[in-house]
Amino acid sequence: MATQPNVLHYINGRFVESANGAFFDNINPFTNEPINQVAEGNKEDIDAAVWAAKDTFDGGPWRTMPVEERLRYVLRIAELIERYKEEIAYLEALDTGIPISQAKKQAARAAENFRFYAEMVKTRLVGEAYHVNGQFLNYTVYKPVGVAGLITPWNTPFMLETWKVAPALATGNTVVLKPAEWSPLTANKLAEIIDEAGLPAGVFNVVHGFGETAGAALVAHPDVRLISFTGETTTGMEIIRNSAATLKKTSMELGGKSPLIVFADADMERALDAAVWGVFSLNGERCTANSRLLLEQSIYDEFVERLKQRVDQIVIGDPMNPATELGPLIHRAHWERVNRYIEIAKQEGADVYAARVPEGLEKGNFVPPTLLLGCHNRMKVAQEEIFGPVMAVMAFADEQEAIRLANDVKYGLAAYVWTNDMKRGHRVAQAIESGMAWVNSPNVRDLRIPFGGTKYSGIGREGGHYSFDFYTEVQVVHVAVGDPPIPSFGKTKPSSALSVEQK
Numbered sequence: 001m002a003t004q005p006n007v008l009h010y011i012n013g014r015f016v017e018s019a020n021g022a023f024f025d026n027i028n029p030f031t032n033e034p035i036n037q038v039a040e041g042n043k044e045d046i047d048a049a050v051w052a053a054k055d056t057f058d059g060g061p062w063r064t065m066p067v068e069e070r071l072r073y074v075l076r077i078a079e080l081i082e083r084y085k086e087e088i089a090y091l092e093a094l095d096t097g098i099p100i101s102q103a104k105k106q107a108a109r110a111a112e113n114f115r116f117y118a119e120m121v122k123t124r125l126v127g128e129a130y131h132v133n134g135q136f137l138n139y140t141v142y143k144p145v146g147v148a149g150l151i152t153p154w155n156t157p158f159m160l161e162t163w164k165v166a167p168a169l170a171t172g173n174t175v176v177l178k179p180a181e182w183s184p185l186t187a188n189k190l191a192e193i194i195d196e197a198g199l200p201a202g203v204f205n206v207v208h209g210f211g212e213t214a215g216a217a218l219v220a221h222p223d224v225r226l227i228s229f230t231g232e233t234t235t236g237m238e239i240i241r242n243s244a245a246t247l248k249k250t251s252m253e254l255g256g257k258s259p260l261i262v263f264a265d266a267d268m269e270r271a272l273d274a275a276v277w278g279v280f281s282l283n284g285e286r287c288t289a290n291s292r293l294l295l296e297q298s299i300y301d302e303f304v305e306r307l308k309q310r311v312d313q314i315v316i317g318d319p320m321n322p323a324t325e326l327g328p329l330i331h332r333a334h335w336e337r338v339n340r341y342i343e344i345a346k347q348e349g350a351d352v353y354a355a356r357v358p359e360g361l362e363k364g365n366f367v368p369p370t371l372l373l374g375c376h377n378r379m380k381v382a383q384e385e386i387f388g389p390v391m392a393v394m395a396f397a398d399e400q401e402a403i404r405l406a407n408d409v410k411y412g413l414a415a416y417v418w419t420n421d422m423k424r425g426h427r428v429a430q431a432i433e434s435g436m437a438w439v440n441s442p443n444v445r446d447l448r449i450p451f452g453g454t455k456y457s458g459i460g461r462e463g464g465h466y467s468f469d470f471y472t473e474v475q476v477v478h479v480a481v482g483d484p485p486i487p488s489f490g491k492t493k494p495s496s497a498l499s500v501e502q503k
């Protein structure tokens with residue numbers, strides 16, 4: 001039985017059905033029953049949304065209004081997110097299975113994203129000026145790019161959507177958002193909030209639907225000037241290929257298989273806290289999850305014993321229960337994929353240790369917190385992103401081996417190093433091929449720092465002022481302030497126009 005009203009697209013300031021009237025079912029991961037139906041967008045719906053966004057960008061007030069006025073709208077969105085934070089957290093937990101206590105933190109972060117970019121645009125979106133020999137002034141201006149196509153995944157969907165929407169809007173672009181098909185509820189709530197904030201029609205648009213149809217149409221559209229994408233590496237590759245024909249800017253935030261390295265001299269209790277939280281919070285569906293745990297040989301047995309105790313104590317249950325620490329995975333298909341990897345781990349010879357899912361939760365997509373012990377780095381489960389509450393655990397002999405194992409993977413998103421030898425902490429963190437590294441810390445992130453990965457984990461950085469590189473075009477204006485000489489060209493006609501040879 002449906003528990004929520006159906007979700008429609010938000011195009012040109014109106015909530016509308018698809019041009020062909022199609023809908024798809026949105027499923028509750030806790031019960032596997034329908035939550036509601038969602039408008040299934042296609043090329044016609046993308047065309048309508050891009051047309052509205054382009055028309056508003058070219059002729060509308062958003063790009064040209066005083067920046068203070070535009071930023072007041074952005075702040076208003078932040079205020080409304082705060083006002084509706086309980087509802088947003090509820091919808092997110094319902095749609096994705098993320099425990100409600102964790103969904104609340106994500107909603108708070110989403111409001112921060114808008115506040116932060118309102119401030120950043122006011123204080124940090126600044127150009128440069130060069131005085132050249134007293135003859136020229138060269139200066140730079142930052143302009144919005146145009147229609148921004150934003151394509152987002154289903155893990156922490158609301159926070160990740162706002163992470164892109166906030167800088168895109170604050171810098172003056174107009175937006176077409178294509179949220180993930182498995183988590184449409186909070187994208188719809190964002191549309192309602194932006195509608196209530198009173199942004200001009202066409203500035204922000206949402207088209208729901210599948211990647212291969214709605215997403216691909218957005219990527220191919222000639223009037224979309226940039227695509228900011230967060231999702232799987234293989235999807236990112238496809239999007240880069242498909243956006244080449246219209247030469248779009250692309251930003252790629254992709255998958256990860258991030259190592260957490262614990263040296264024998266580390267604060268073991270804190271390293272344990274960080275390792276457990278980093279891979280089992282958000283149901284393990286976190287791009288920066290420490291899904292590979294590298295333990296120095298001398299502490300391997302003790303650390304693993306304590307890990308097992310922690311795993312056994314994780315509270316598995318209804319995502320709406322405030323005490324729940326681990327909820328169901330987003331979708332049955334993803335549940336099957338994660339379970340397949342656990343089977344592969346057994347075939348590859350890993351010693352699989354898993355907690356028990358309590359009785360009564362059979363209808364949900366539950367995978368218990370799972371340790372793949374005694375892994376080696378050549379195993380598929382040590383190399384591929386599983387994206388669930390599953391951690392591959394292996395031992396290393398010394399610092400060199402730890403670095404070699406950490407880097408021997410195609411991904412390079414995050415890394416975590418635990419040691420009380422600070423020289424080694426810096427050295428190892430810098431030796432790891434990752435966009436981000438933390439030393440003696442779980443994954444905490446100040447909004448000012450660049451976010452992104454290397455290798456197969458992404459291209460480009462967003463966050464802080466780094467988002468300006470992507471969401472704006474820099475233009476340089478050269479102005480002569482003196483009378484610099486201009487090369488004489490065709491000014492005086494020579495006595496004979498014929499060259500020596502021609503004569």
Ligand code: NAD
Nearest residue numbers: 152153154179180211215216231232235253254255256287
């Ligand atoms: P996904 O790649 O399957 O889908 C992401 C989005 O792309 C969805 O909206 C989908 O509809 C759309 N899409 C799919 N095919 C498309 C196509 N051909 N053209 C255009 N759009 C298309 O990813 P997912 O399963 O939703 O998300 C999980 C993945 O996201 C994991 O790999 C995770 O690591 C990654 N992720 C990365 C970051 C990061 O910042 N690096 C953050 C969160 C998630």
